[in-house]
Amino acid sequence: MEISAYTGFLDREGRLLAEAAEEAGLDAKVPTCPGWQVRDLVRHTATVHRWATGFVREGRTETRPMDAEGGLDGAELLTDFRAGHGALLGALESATPELDCWTFFAAPSPLAFWARRQAHETTMHRFDADSARGGTPAPVDGVLAVDGIDELLTGFHGRRRSRVRTPEPRTVHVLTTDEGASWTLRLSDGPPVAERGLSGEPDCVLSGPASKLYLALWNRVPFPEITGDARLAALWRETSAIV
Template identity: 60%
Template sequence: MEIAEYVQVLDREGRLLAHAAEESGPGATVSTCPGWQVRDLLRHIGMTHRWAMAYVAEGHTAYRPAEDLPELDGDELLDWFRTGHASLVDALGAAPADLKCWTFLPAPSPLAFWARRQAHETTVHRVDAESARPVTGHVAISPPFAVDGIDELLRGFHARRHSRVRTEKPAVLRVRTTDTGDVWTVRLSQDPPVTTRDAEGEADCEMSGPAARVYLSLWNRLPVPRLDGDPGLARVWRETSAVTWR
């Protein structure tokens, strides 16, 4: 995907998130994030947007901790979220192609990294916001974007030493999107997972389904559409794959 496409997704998903949060109210339970209410979700994603914007707009070349979560609530919190989201969209749209700043996953460029990461961050949390609405809605995620997000999660986040997705004995997990024909092979062991874009060798477990469903399943927002083989590997993923704030 092109950088401009990621920015468009980020813009749309942030607006949808705010709309869902406004409908549900700050005290509504976010069913996809146990222990969270909508106010917690808005504070988290609003803080994340501002943290990302600082790298893009100010060109910081080393890690900087995020600001503390605000104590705002109600309409003030929603306005704060919308302001930060719009500022991030504007910063990404105005940034030079040769932007130099800190990143934490492989990408063609720092600008491509932040546009991609924040598009997916906001999309997953938009789904969280929708789960809190009185009548749960669902805005479709395009298959190509979902495939991109699966790849970021498997070959980005869970290729890092921080990944807790590990097994005592070597095992192979396969991920397949039935509507796009994409396949990933995830080799598990006591070391960080190693993922390739292929279907080589036998798999101990296969997760499959439409790309958008698989994407949200791997982010632990939906059940796995279809599971074949050892269910223990799916349980390992569910219990250890959460990406936490660092």
């Protein structure tokens, strides 16, 4: 996906997040993030946006902790979120392709990494905000969902810190039923290894429309369909949270 496509999704999803948060009310509980109210969700996403902006705008080449979340509330908090979201968009859109800055897993370029990561960060939390106002949250774009599944499997869970592990080798197929995309996830006592496409005999198949499968893999909704050893789907639920 082109960087301009990522920033387009980031723009849209950030605006929708703010609208959903405003409509739900900052006191509303977030069903997809147990223990959080909408204000916690907005503060968290605003903090991540500003953290990412620093790497892109200043070309920071070493990791830095996120600043402590501020104490803003009410209308001021939503105004602050919108300002930070706009600043992130501006930083990404004005950055040069040669940008050199810190990232935390492989990507075609640092600029591509941050545009992609923040598009998905914002999309997932827009879904969370949508869930807080009741009704059925707006679906995730299918093309973006496929890209997000790929980022999660090959990026996040390609790192040594992934806790999705099994004592004996196991194979999971992840299959979108509407977008023609699939992955093979090999589990063992080491970090998972994901590859695009299907290979080998699976112990479990996780399948469904890309939008629903994306949300399920991020533990927001149940898996649309599980075939084979359902214990591997349960293992994913129990151990795949990003830390």
